[in-house]
Amino acid sequence: xxxxxxxxxxxxxxxxxxxxxxxxxxxxxxxxxxxxxxxxxxxxxxxxxxxxxxxxxxxxxxxxxxxxxxxxxxxxxxxxxxxxxxxxxxxxxxxxxxxxxxxxxxxxxxxxxxxxxxx
Amino acid sequence: xxxxxxxxxxxxxxxxxxxxxxxxxxxxxxxxxxxxxxxxxxxxxxxxxxxxxxxxxxxxxxxxxxxxxxxxxxxxxxxxxxxxxxxxxxxxxxxxxxxxxxxxxxx
Numbered sequence: 001x002x003x004x005x006x007x008x009x010x011x012x013x014x015x016x017x018x019x020x021x022x023x024x025x026x027x028x029x030x031x032x033x034x035x036x037x038x039x040x041x042x043x044x045x046x047x048x049x050x051x052x053x054x055x056x057x058x059x060x061x062x063x064x065x066x067x068x069x070x071x072x073x074x075x076x077x078x079x080x081x082x083x084x085x086x087x088x089x090x091x092x093x094x095x096x097x098x099x100x101x102x103x104x105x106x107x108x109x110x111x112x113x114x115x116x117x118x119x
Numbered sequence: 120x121x122x123x124x125x126x127x128x129x130x131x132x133x134x135x136x137x138x139x140x141x142x143x144x145x146x147x148x149x150x151x152x153x154x155x156x157x158x159x160x161x162x163x164x165x166x167x168x169x170x171x172x173x174x175x176x177x178x179x180x181x182x183x184x185x186x187x188x189x190x191x192x193x194x195x196x197x198x199x200x201x202x203x204x205x206x207x208x209x210x211x212x213x214x215x216x217x218x219x220x221x222x223x224x225x226x
Contacts, residue, residue, distance in 0.1 A: 105165060
């Protein structure tokens with residue numbers, strides 16, 4: 001059974017940093033691209049960042065480019081999102097999601113972790 | 120960037136009724152469109168991929184159609200568990216976007 005478990009969400013002050021983790025199990029983690037998607041309070045889903053299966057290609061939404069860094073450790077079956085220079089508008093539930101090879105969609109998602117940016 | 124526009128924003132229906140949700144892309148995405156169901160406090164759930172293929176374990180009452188710029192998600196007969204928010208999503212090059220969502224609520 002595929003499982004994705006996010007952690008690391010917390011309350012942080014504007015300008016601060018946070019690192020999210022997503023522990024994966026039930027599939028060959030190193031064979032799949034992985035993605036972070038977020039949902040701000042009362043808003044819809046927003047794509048944040050994607051990393052290729054080997055970790056050599058990374059992609060970011062304009063809203064987070066230069067502030068967030070996606071990475072992965074295939075030996076630990078874990079995906080990360082380093083979030084720096086956080087803003088109030090980064091407040092959201094952050095989901096990690098798995099993408100089938102050569103696909104345009106996400107077939108499994110985690111339950112999410114809440115990040116609150118506030119003073 | 121391809122923009123996805125969903126309509127209506129809210130659909131008020133009764134159990135047993137048919138739900139028709141629309142997603143329009145600002146330019147052609149061919150068949151590369153997916154639909155998700157999302158309930159509060161839960162993980163989003165893939166329903167349909169590549170415009171018309173049901174994901175694993177998705178009931179037959181959910182169907183997707185369309186290509187190019189116009190897509191439809193149809194729920195043939197609403198069950199109580201189907202009241203939720205539905206999102207369409209596409210990928211163009213290395214950029215992914217979601218529609219703003221359609222809330223299907225109990226009338």
